[in-house]
Amino acid sequence: MRIHLTSAVAGLLLLGGAGLAAAQDVVIAPEQETVIREYVTKQQVAPAEVPADVQITVGSTLPDTVELHTLDVPDVKYSYVVVGNQTVLVEPDTRKIVHVMQ
Numbered sequence: 001m002r003i004h005l006t007s008a009v010a011g012l013l014l015l016g017g018a019g020l021a022a023a024q025d026v027v028i029a030p031e032q033e034t035v036i037r038e039y040v041t042k043q044q045v046a047p048a049e050v051p052a053d054v055q056i057t058v059g060s061t062l063p064d065t066v067e068l069h070t071l072d073v074p075d076v077k078y079s080y081v082v083v084g085n086q087t088v089l090v091e092p093d094t095r096k097i098v099h100v101m102q
Contacts, residue, residue, distance in 0.1 A: 020068045025058075026089070026098040034074060034096050035099060040080060040087050056083050062095045 003096050028036070050056065062068070068079035068090055078089040078098060089099040 026078075027100075028076075028089070028099050029095070034075050036076065036080070036087065036089075037073065040082065043069065045069055045082055050083055053068065056086065056088060056100060058097055058098065058100065060097045061074065062088075062090060062097065064095070066095075068092060068095070072095055 050052070050066055051063060054060060054062065054066075062081065066081055068081055071078055071080045071089070076089075079092040081088050081090060085102075087101040088097055090097055
């Protein structure tokens with residue numbers, strides 16, 4: 001009986017952790033997105049060459065071969081890379097994509 005209770009509690013904790021991770025999705029306000037677009041446009045960085053097996057979607061990780069650029073915008077702690085006509089916001093420490101701007 002005790003083993004079943006422990007397993008049930010562990011399962012609930014795992015589910016709760018998954019819900020917490022989903023709740024931490026990055027939300028970029030429209031005003032911030034406008035400021036970011038203007039900043040990136042002024043920087044005129046060349047689009048990055050991303051390996052074909054890397055998907056440009058939230059949660060994907062960019063390889064070390066892709067150069068990240070510092071995003072010097074107030075209240076935004078992410079780096080960025082331009083891929084095609086998209087600005088991709090990336091967590092600099094983990095290199096995970098957190099937001100894709102069309």
